Amino acid sequence: MSSTSKEAILAAAKRTAQAHGYNGLNFRDLADEVGIKAASIYYHFPSKADLGTAVARRYWEDTAAALEAMSAETPDPIRCLRRYPDVFRRALEKDNRMCLCSIMAAEYDDLPDPVKREVQTFADINVAWLSKLLSAASVVAPEDSEPRGRAIFAAIAGAQLIARSRSDVSLYDALIDSYRTAGLLPA
Amino acid sequence: MSSTSKEAILAAAKRTAQAHGYNGLNFRDLADEVGIKAASIYYHFPSKADLGTAVARRYWEDTAAALEAMSAETPDPIRCLRRYPDVFRRALEKDNRMCLCSIMAAEYDDLPDPVKREVQTFADINVAWLSKLLSAASVVAPEDSEPRGRAIFAAIAGAQLIARSRSDVSLYDALIDSYRTAGLLPA
DNA sequence: CATTGCCTATCAAGTGGTAGATAGACGTTG
DNA sequence: CAACGTCTATCTACCACTTGATAGGCAATG
Numbered sequence: 001m002s003s004t005s006k007e008a009i010l011a012a013a014k015r016t017a018q019a020h021g022y023n024g025l026n027f028r029d030l031a032d033e034v035g036i037k038a039a040s041i042y043y044h045f046p047s048k049a050d051l052g053t054a055v056a057r058r059y060w061e062d063t064a065a066a067l068e069a070m071s072a073e074t075p076d077p078i079r080c081l082r083r084y085p086d087v088f089r090r091a092l093e094k095d096n097r098m099c100l101c102s103i104m105a106a107e108y109d110d111l112p113d114p115v116k117r118e119v120q121t122f123a124d125i126n127v128a129w130l131s132k133l134l135s136a137a138s139v140v141a142p143e144d145s146e147p148r149g150r151a152i153f154a155a156i157a158g159a160q161l162i163a164r165s166r167s168d169v170s171l172y173d174a175l176i177d178s179y180r181t182a183g184l185l186p187a
Numbered sequence: 188m189s190s191t192s193k194e195a196i197l198a199a200a201k202r203t204a205q206a207h208g209y210n211g212l213n214f215r216d217l218a219d220e221v222g223i224k225a226a227s228i229y230y231h232f233p234s235k236a237d238l239g240t241a242v243a244r245r246y247w248e249d250t251a252a253a254l255e256a257m258s259a260e261t262p263d264p265i266r267c268l269r270r271y272p273d274v275f276r277r278a279l280e281k282d283n284r285m286c287l288c289s290i291m292a293a294e295y296d297d298l299p300d301p302v303k304r305e306v307q308t309f310a311d312i313n314v315a316w317l318s319k320l321l322s323a324a325s326v327v328a329p330e331d332s333e334p335r336g337r338a339i340f341a342a343i344a345g346a347q348l349i350a351r352s353r354s355d356v357s358l359y360d361a362l363i364d365s366y367r368t369a370g371l372l373p374a
Numbered sequence: 375c376a377t378t379g380c381c382t383a384t385c386a387a388g389t390g391g392t393a394g395a396t397a398g399a400c401g402t403t404g
Numbered sequence: 405c406a407a408c409g410t411c412t413a414t415c416t417a418c419c420a421c422t423t424g425a426t427a428g429g430c431a432a433t434g
Contacts, residue, residue: 161293
């Protein structure tokens with residue numbers, strides 16, 4: 001079997017990065033968690049930048065798959081859109097973590113360029129998914145679906161950020177609720 | 188005059204932290220920027236945690252003053268609320284920086300407790316100011332003004348975060364625009 | 375016997391923090 | 405006035421530790 005280690009490294013790095021960001025990643029702790037030595041990580045990832053890129057790419061790939069699964073499972077676009085905030089809620093539930101790409105957006109200046117690109121792709125796939133469903137649900141005019149999708153994505157990222165700064169998932173719920181009341185999210 | 192250095196350190200630390208966060212602060216670079224030696228910073232701030240706390244406190248104090256000035260200058264609450272997003276826009280204009288407290292919210296797990304408290308206070312004063320004006324402007328029912336204030340604050344923080352990840356101020360403007368269209372912000 | 379996957383050992387750079395010295399300003403006191 | 409002690413603000417010189425990264429070796433597998 002080729003490298004179960006590689007997958008384990010990716011998984012551990014993802015968890016750590018969701019709590020401490022790209023800068024919070026370090027090879028020693030990562031290796032400890034996986035059960036190998038720090039130097040061995042270099043066998044699988046030639047540099048920290050490569051590891052960071054792989055983690056961020058895997059993250060949006062997984063998210064894209066999860067979103068596709070969600071819209072397959074819930075064909076009604078309005079009901080499906082209603083479930084979208086749950087995706088971001090789950091990170092908070094799991095030890096007050098964040099969306100990997102939000103935390104990396106905050107570190108933007110310190111990110112290697114390839115990592116930046118993956119972070120942007122994450123935003124792109126979210127906005128694309130949202131705007132497709134907004135369009136399908138006729139929540140907004142088709143030409144407004146992309147800006148609205150972007151707005152929803154940004155607002156939810158913000159809600160997660162603020163809720164995290166209080167370690168309070170219920171604050172996240174309250175914010176999503178307010179977005180609905182205000183008309184940003186379909187009620 | 189007692190320590191112009193202390194003020195210079197605070198100012199430099201604020202600038203750096205708005206781009207690289209609390210973890211991005213380091214005494215050598217800070218000292219270089221101010222024109223003193225790293226060890227000398229310890230004369231003014233006994234530890235990095237103390238420096239971070241002082242920076243964050245100063246930040247919300249300045250913000251509170253700016254918000255008060257704004258509502259004094261623009262008595263009409265609706266017009267004043269319209270100006271609120273400008274406060275966060277200015278950070279992006281200045282070399283793609285962020286609100287200090289948003290970037291620190293992302294680093295939440297690595298923050299000393301006193302710093303966390305200052306970060307939360309920043310959110311508090313913003314929400315209080317917003318909900319006061321929302322109430323005065325009768326945008327929402329008085330009992331809904333606080334949740335709505337929170338929602339606006341979170342959404343704007345999110346817009347700043349996303350715009351930063353693209354180094355694109357015009358994206359921020361577009362997001363604020365969408366918030367207005369959607370009804371989150373008074374149009 | 376070459377490749378795979380991991381190891382030990384080490385490095386250079388950078389980190390927050392400490393110890394102790396110094397130079398000048400200031401006020402008090404003989 | 406001059407000598408003294410003290411306070412302020414800074415310095416030089418370290419230290420212990422962490423970081424990403426490299427070199428080279430070792431055992432198993434096919």
